[in-house]
Amino acid sequence: MFKKGILVGLLTILSIIIMFGFTAGNHLVYADEPDYTISTDATYPPFDFQDKNNQYVGIDQDILKEIAKREHFTYTLKLMSFTSAAQLVANEQADGIIAGMAITEERKAVYDHSTPYYKTGVAWIVKKGSKIKSLKDLKGKTVALKTGTAASEYGKSLQTKYGFNVKYFNDTDTMYNDVAVGNSAATFEDMPVIQYAIKNGVKLKVMNADHPGNAGWYGFFVKKGENQALLSAFNRGFAAIKKDGTYDKIVAKYLGANQSTFTGAKKDNFSIWGILKANKSAFLKGLWQTITLTFLGIILASIWGVVLGVMGVSQNKFVRGVSTMIIYIFRGLPLMVLAFFIYIGLPGVIGAKIPAFTAGVLTLVLNEGAYTGAFVRGGFEAVEAGQMEAARSLGLPYRTAMRRVIMPQGLKIMVPSFINQFIITLKDTSILSAIGLLELTQTGSLIVARNSQGFRVWAIVAIMYLIIITLLTWFSNWAQKKLQ
Amino acid sequence: MSEAQVKVHVDKVNKSYGENHVLRDISLDIAENEVVVMIGPSGSGKSTFLRMLNQLETPDNGTIIVDGYDISDKNTDINKVRENIGMVFQNFNLFNNYTVLENIMLAPVELKKLDKVAAEKKARELLETVGLSDKADMPVSSLSGGQKQRIAIARALAMTPDIMLFDEPTSALDPEMVGDVLDVMKNLAESGMTMIIVTHEMGFAKQVADRVVFFESGKIQESGTPDQVFDAPKNERLQEFLSKVTHA
Numbered sequence A: 001m002f003k004k005g006i007l008v009g010l011l012t013i014l015s016i017i018i019m020f021g022f023t024a025g026n027h028l029v030y031a032d033e034p035d036y037t038i039s040t041d042a043t044y045p046p047f048d049f050q051d052k053n054n055q056y057v058g059i060d061q062d063i064l065k066e067i068a069k070r071e072h073f074t075y076t077l078k079l080m081s082f083t084s085a086a087q088l089v090a091n092e093q094a095d096g097i098i099a100g101m102a103i104t105e106e107r108k109a110v111y112d113h114s115t116p117y118y119k120t121g122v123a124w125i126v127k128k129g130s131k132i133k134s135l136k137d138l139k140g141k142t143v144a145l146k147t148g149t150a151a152s153e154y155g156k157s158l159q160t161k162y163g164f165n166v167k168y169f170n171d172t173d174t175m176y177n178d179v180a181v182g183n184s185a186a187t188f189e190d191m192p193v194i195q196y197a198i199k200n201g202v203k204l205k206v207m208n209a210d211h212p213g214n215a216g217w218y219g220f221f222v223k224k225g226e227n228q229a230l231l232s233a234f235n236r237g238f239a240a241i242k243k244d245g246t247y248d249k250i251v252a253k254y255l256g257a258n259q260s261t262f263t264g265a266k267k268d269n270f271s272i273w274g275i276l277k278a279n280k281s282a283f284l285k286g287l288w289q290t291i292t293l294t295f296l297g298i299i300l301a302s303i304w305g306v307v308l309g310v311m312g313v314s315q316n317k318f319v320r321g322v323s324t325m326i327i328y329i330f331r332g333l334p335l336m337v338l339a340f341f342i343y344i345g346l347p348g349v350i351g352a353k354i355p356a357f358t359a360g361v362l363t364l365v366l367n368e369g370a371y372t373g374a375f376v377r378g379g380f381e382a383v384e385a386g387q388m389e390a391a392r393s394l395g396l397p398y399r400t401a402m403r404r405v406i407m408p409q410g411l412k413i414m415v416p417s418f419i420n421q422f423i424i425t426l427k428d429t430s431i432l433s434a435i436g437l438l439e440l441t442q443t444g445s446l447i448v449a450r451n452s453q454g455f456r457v458w459a460i461v462a463i464m465y466l467i468i469i470t471l472l473t474w475f476s477n478w479a480q481k482k483l484q
Numbered sequence B: 001m002s003e004a005q006v007k008v009h010v011d012k013v014n015k016s017y018g019e020n021h022v023l024r025d026i027s028l029d030i031a032e033n034e035v036v037v038m039i040g041p042s043g044s045g046k047s048t049f050l051r052m053l054n055q056l057e058t059p060d061n062g063t064i065i066v067d068g069y070d071i072s073d074k075n076t077d078i079n080k081v082r083e084n085i086g087m088v089f090q091n092f093n094l095f096n097n098y099t100v101l102e103n104i105m106l107a108p109v110e111l112k113k114l115d116k117v118a119a120e121k122k123a124r125e126l127l128e129t130v131g132l133s134d135k136a137d138m139p140v141s142s143l144s145g146g147q148k149q150r151i152a153i154a155r156a157l158a159m160t161p162d163i164m165l166f167d168e169p170t171s172a173l174d175p176e177m178v179g180d181v182l183d184v185m186k187n188l189a190e191s192g193m194t195m196i197i198v199t200h201e202m203g204f205a206k207q208v209a210d211r212v213v214f215f216e217s218g219k220i221q222e223s224g225t226p227d228q229v230f231d232a233p234k235n236e237r238l239q240e241f242l243s244k245v246t247h248a
């Protein structure tokens, strides 16, 4: 009875979230216009980035917008790390990708690409004022590369020849910073990207401006053999904007811009207060997303954890085994792996898209629920054996004894563990930025990518987390007092 | 004794924990209204035997019939049988998450023996019988050991059992508390309850027991009236045990 009630409740709430998740990502779709899902790199200026008004802009974005308008299609943008964005297309979670993605032989095996739309090459870059003069000086030093990019492939190809070590990063800004502070001696990056960054105040220097390595082209990609209509639309649209000069205007707009055009005035970026004010709505949205994820995560993971814990002390050996197994698996999986598995891996198997928010909540529920299940079971087991014996000796069936005697005492023992788990859940939501959820951490990444004010932005984000954690702890202590 | 009178029938019961053969071919019949006291050194199997009567432990083989139910039979609804067997533990085992009154009312209400109003009325009567009416709304943690044990007896009686099992009910008590608990048990014995009591209180055993059973090494070595067992013990180990207990 008890377990059934909980399960029904859990399913109801889950279906609400799933619906919420599905609708949250939607926008108006006209019947005669196809709607596509396009993935992109969240932090890749000047191609893809968020401007001072928190609008998603860049050369890629303007091209895409212009082509969509002319070719009459609409699209939903998925902002992620580059590798995740590319995987989304390969797994048919997204229809196409525009992310400063170079056309390479390897990619041709998996994707079909558009007319090349931007000529690029790889720059090698050192810290401003660095003593390194040529690639030979990198021997024994560390080189920072961004996972999965063509620039990093190029860098990697030079590794044996020049004898440097490689350190990988997931986003551009952290990688630049590693070189700027001197942790890594050099990095490889696409020429226009680094030139734009330097123009915007990043303290790095390009060593081969006139001789880009591995010169090549950026393209728009779809999965091989799929979405050919989208690909043709892109090519047609691109030819048109190229012809009438729109394309050149877009490129000039970004490469000719000075810092304040997109990143805002100095006063908005050189004080914590200024950054906070200039990005108020972005921070609030991120904060709200974090709070929603945490709230749903806490409630559903607690319910699921209690179900697992109850199963774990069942009289039935099989039920106990199932609980142990589930706890073992989901406690063992790193949260990020689980998130990628659910968001990127699973849809290919079940043949349906899973909205990022739903995938995020599901990840939290499975992971935090497993931890909760383990301490719930432990709490029940910690109740003195005599309590159960006394209850059974009166003729109470096992379930009644559990429900009326063991569980209330066990749950009391678990209160501190629950509070602890709530705080962990809050912190773990930040990992979900990996699947493109615009929560607090991802919001911070986007702002840093634009203004390069790592210290100030992360200080703001850290303080916000601390405030939520403090509120959560107060609330938990208050609830604990009420319970006693 | 005639069949109708037999409340508990135990026949050739064995129980081992791994290599440890704890009960060896135990057979014992207990009649309605009889008060049986079990004595014996620690580790001799008294608790195991008692806990087998309401299936907190299961025998390896042999037959146990309580109240006409064969509880060694898997098809017997053990919960139904337990409703008629009250058990009092050495460590009280009161439910820590309830008040005194709730402890007593829980089983009758959950098992739908009584509605809430009737259960509360009965609980208050029982509290009066054990002399603790003023503690009704207290949390159990606030009680002394002697009080806890009297509440535990009241809790068992709330199910109106016709057999009561006591496993060293006074062993965990401060000496000055023992008397109150024994008094409650004496009254219960006088009211005609069938009782099986494991205890080291020899004086009490002499007073209330119809029969005393001596356990040693998992066997019933001797049994008889208190006069026979205490004043004219035949078994050598019983003699040894009694001399130790009385000179302690």
Ligand SMILES: Nc1ncnc2c1ncn2[C@@H]1O[C@H](COP(=O)(O)OP(=O)(O)O)[C@@H](O)[C@H]1O
Binding pocket: B017, B020, B022, B040, B041, B042, B043, B044, B045, B046, B047, B048, B049
């Ligand atoms: N659950 C158990 N597991 C293993 N051995 C046990 C268990 N319960 C009791 N025993 C052993 O059985 C023997 C008899 O124990 P018990 O019935 O408690 O004796 P008594 O109540 O006469 O002191 C002891 O040797 C004890 O260690």
Ligand SMILES: [Mg+2]
Binding pocket: B043, B046, B047, B048, B168
């Ligand atoms: Mg014992």
